[in-house]
Amino acid sequence: MKTLYRSPDGRCIVAVGDITTLECDAIVNAANSSLLGGGGVDGAIHSAGGPQILEECRTLRAGPLKEGLPPGRAVATTAGRLPAKRVIHTVGPIWRGGEHHEDETLESCYRESLAVAAREGLACVAFPAISTGIYGFPKVRAARIAWKTVQEFLAGSPASMPRVIWFVFFSEADAALFMNENKLTENKSIV
Numbered sequence: 001m002k003t004l005y006r007s008p009d010g011r012c013i014v015a016v017g018d019i020t021t022l023e024c025d026a027i028v029n030a031a032n033s034s035l036l037g038g039g040g041v042d043g044a045i046h047s048a049g050g051p052q053i054l055e056e057c058r059t060l061r062a063g064p065l066k067e068g069l070p071p072g073r074a075v076a077t078t079a080g081r082l083p084a085k086r087v088i089h090t091v092g093p094i095w096r097g098g099e100h101h102e103d104e105t106l107e108s109c110y111r112e113s114l115a116v117a118a119r120e121g122l123a124c125v126a127f128p129a130i131s132t133g134i135y136g137f138p139k140v141r142a143a144r145i146a147w148k149t150v151q152e153f154l155a156g157s158p159a160s161m162p163r164v165i166w167f168v169f170f171s172e173a174d175a176a177l178f179m180n181e182n183k184l185t186e187n188k189s190i191v
């Protein structure tokens with residue numbers, strides 16, 4: 001994992017790498033409503049974490065989430081073999097042109113995932129760029145929403161969990177776009 005930026009208060013980190021390798025209390029999964037796996041980061045999490053994650057997702061589908069997890073909502077499961085303790089699954093919006101509450105749904109993914117982490121007392125949470133892959137949400141617009149929603153959450157919970165939030169990008173280009181859009185300057189002294 002390559003760290004590019006750490007905020008002055010230490011609570012936000014921007015990095016490039018494979019989120020499944022991160023030692024953080026929770027990693028967020030950009031899942032789909034079925035919770036039964038897929039491609040992208042979802043596929044990577046299930047394959048690195050092993051079958052325990054899918055087993056717990058199946059149990060959720062058989063019980064409290066019979067209709068699946070609606071877009072904008074979040075739920076936690078075991079992280080199986082991953083270095084993280086928990087996986088927080090959230091379902092991003094599928095981009096349909098921007099007039100179908102896509103922004104609000106994406107905001108809700110970040111907010112609800114942070115709320116789950118707060119409830120579970122998880123100190124460190126890592127987000128992938130939800131909806132910006134297979135679901136086609138424009139990356140610049142998603143970058144602005146992700147940063148703004150997390151900053152609003154942190155402003156509203158100065159002392160509580162989670163204390164540290166990672167924004168993890170799979171490519172340098174996506175990380176650069178996120179930093180640029182949110183006017184963050186790379187801190188070269190970070191190792």
Ligand code: AR6
Pocket residue numbers: 017018019020030031032037038039040041042043044092128129130131132133134135136137168169170171174
């Ligand atoms: N670590 C960090 N980021 C990653 C990784 C990884 N290992 N793998 C991919 N990304 P996507 P979505 C980035 O498509 O758009 C699945 O099939 C990727 O480069 O994973 O929300 C689900 O089951 C991109 O920037 O999620 C759903 O059906 C970001 O993660 C659907 O895809 C999100 O891309 C969800 O689509």
